[in-house]
Amino acid sequence: MDSQPQTLGLPLESKRVYIAGPLSSVTRVRAVELIRAYGGADAKNLDDSVSIVLVADDAGDWQSRLPEPVGGVPWFEVLSESEMWRRLGMLEEPEEQARLYTPTMLGELVGVAPEAISRWRRRGYLRATRELGRMPLFAIGEVHVARNLAALLQEGCSQSRVDKLVAQLIANEPDIERPLAELAVVVQEGKICLRRGDGLVEPGGQLLFDFNQTEAEDDDRPASIAFGPRLAQVDPTAGEATNAAPTAEDARLLALDLQAEGDLPGAIEACRAALLFGGGPEDHVLLAQLLYQSGDSAGARERYFTALEADPSDLEARTSLGCLLAESGDAALAEAAFRGALEQTADFADAHYHLARLLDESNRDDEAIDHWRRFLEVAPASPWAEEATERLSESEDKDPAD
Numbered sequence: 001m002d003s004q005p006q007t008l009g010l011p012l013e014s015k016r017v018y019i020a021g022p023l024s025s026v027t028r029v030r031a032v033e034l035i036r037a038y039g040g041a042d043a044k045n046l047d048d049s050v051s052i053v054l055v056a057d058d059a060g061d062w063q064s065r066l067p068e069p070v071g072g073v074p075w076f077e078v079l080s081e082s083e084m085w086r087r088l089g090m091l092e093e094p095e096e097q098a099r100l101y102t103p104t105m106l107g108e109l110v111g112v113a114p115e116a117i118s119r120w121r122r123r124g125y126l127r128a129t130r131e132l133g134r135m136p137l138f139a140i141g142e143v144h145v146a147r148n149l150a151a152l153l154q155e156g157c158s159q160s161r162v163d164k165l166v167a168q169l170i171a172n173e174p175d176i177e178r179p180l181a182e183l184a185v186v187v188q189e190g191k192i193c194l195r196r197g198d199g200l201v202e203p204g205g206q207l208l209f210d211f212n213q214t215e216a217e218d219d220d221r222p223a224s225i226a227f228g229p230r231l232a233q234v235d236p237t238a239g240e241a242t243n244a245a246p247t248a249e250d251a252r253l254l255a256l257d258l259q260a261e262g263d264l265p266g267a268i269e270a271c272r273a274a275l276l277f278g279g280g281p282e283d284h285v286l287l288a289q290l291l292y293q294s295g296d297s298a299g300a301r302e303r304y305f306t307a308l309e310a311d312p313s314d315l316e317a318r319t320s321l322g323c324l325l326a327e328s329g330d331a332a333l334a335e336a337a338f339r340g341a342l343e344q345t346a347d348f349a350d351a352h353y354h355l356a357r358l359l360d361e362s363n364r365d366d367e368a369i370d371h372w373r374r375f376l377e378v379a380p381a382s383p384w385a386e387e388a389t390e391r392l393s394e395s396e397d398k399d400p401a402d
Contacts, residue, residue, distance in 0.1 A: 010039025018043040018050045022293045053078045101138045110150040145180045151187040165192045248279035264294045281311040349379035
């Protein structure tokens with residue numbers, strides 16, 4: 001898998017790309033790096049100069065974030081992450097037996113949304129062979145597992161019911177690490193069965209699973225927490241209900257599940273619950289990301305500030321805040337965020353890069369050059385290195401008298 005252009009004919013040459021919200025495979029900063037490395041330019045706003053809109057594989061209802069095309073016909077092309085990376089040659093086309101699938105590709109293959117694939121991966125039902133940034137890539141052996149899980153959904157099971165069925169299978173096969181992948185699993189009439197000889201049996205040895213439970217025990221709603229309809233959920237794979245109080249981890253996992261399913265309001269509420277249950281700075285960062293993804297930049301900004309108050313050493317949070325502040329026009333605060341990161345780690349290349357760009361935009365060329373130069377010293381192999389080199393070359397070409 002390659003992340004650098006291999007030919008002189010750059011595929012994004014003369015194209016402007018607008019990134020519609022957070023991506024699932026790479027950070028926004030990294031996406032901008034790649035767009036520029038392949039000849040394109042990143043667009044801050046969706047105007048008539050934009051030729052490509054890039055959306056996350058699990059973006060959900062991204063259409064609602066975009067303006068209505070004039071005459072109903074968009075002037076731009078919409079690409080998912082996996083489509084973009086494939087177009088850039090970053091997703092290899094290996095031999096059939098070694099083919100790797102993104103969540104979108106695997107979802108299309110078995111007939112479910114990529115959010116379901118991402119959720120099953122976090123639950124441990126699917127295992128990625130490797131990752132592209134944060135995007136998991138699945139080998140062909142995971143297709144059988146995904147197809148069986150998809151069959152349960154297609155036969156009317158909810159995600160919660162699927163979790164309960166898988167939990168029962170795991171509980172009845174304690175000596176097998178991954179029964180979904182290692183046993184001859186067959187889905188029949190909304191139930192998980194195992195093929196033994198010519199017959200089908202439940203994992204415990206009975207003819208079929210018996211799910212004739214009461215409606216209260218076996219409805220599609222997860223078990224309840226003490227408050228809030230969207231917070232009335234705990235991990236359904238944990239077995240029988242107990243009197244144990246919910247934890248920040250319970251709510252955090254729920255937030256991640258709901259984010260994967262495209263339910264941003266629910267994910268935000270669950271993340272707030274994680275904080276109420278005693279969560280830490282990582283929950284403030286997750287909440288900031290969710291708020292930004294939902295279009296609440298002001299809320300995201302405040303959460304990044306809160307995360308840094310709790311953990312001032314979080315360089316990722318500080319840099320993300322700086323980028324958000326720069327995006328919203330708060331140049332002075334953005335500069336303070338980047339300089340704060342450099343005070344902690346003087347060789348932090350990302351902070352040098354973003355600060356150099358910010359200073360250039362403020363016409364503070366001399367200061368910017370210092371950071372472009374330092375950036376090249378600490379990250380000469382970075383995809384941003386070419387941009388830094390060009391900027392330094394432009395500076396050297398200027399007449400000193402000017």
